[in-house]
Amino acid sequence: MKPKKLSKILLVASVMLILSGCAGSPMHTSSMSRGELMGIDDYTLCKAATPRELYEPSGNVMMEVRRRSLDCRTMYTYVPTPVIVVPQQQQQQQIRTPIQTTCTKNGQFVNCTTY
Numbered sequence: 001m002k003p004k005k006l007s008k009i010l011l012v013a014s015v016m017l018i019l020s021g022c023a024g025s026p027m028h029t030s031s032m033s034r035g036e037l038m039g040i041d042d043y044t045l046c047k048a049a050t051p052r053e054l055y056e057p058s059g060n061v062m063m064e065v066r067r068r069s070l071d072c073r074t075m076y077t078y079v080p081t082p083v084i085v086v087p088q089q090q091q092q093q094q095i096r097t098p099i100q101t102t103c104t105k106n107g108q109f110v111n112c113t114t115y
Helices: 003-020 026-030 042-048 059-068
Strands: 083-088 091-096 101-106 109-114
Touching (some): 026 042, 026 059, 042 059
Antiparallel strands (some): 083 091
């Protein structure tokens, strides 16, 4: 295996390991048991039920969403960080543009604004 590819795999594994320990993160929520998921609020559950790069929700999370009859599309939307590719000395470098999302809870719905 090429060293560059191996270092990318190790970086991704490290990030996943770090994120899995953060309370409220999709990785942490997805690792919970059925009983533990019953105590999670709807917004956090929907966040964990939304797939993204390098993450797929667990079966337990999806079963809990169905049990509660949640429409997660109205509660949480994942917006990936855009990647801008800029040529630099015949090499390409990725620059990530930060996005800020502000969410407010209104009854059973969560409204989010991204800018």
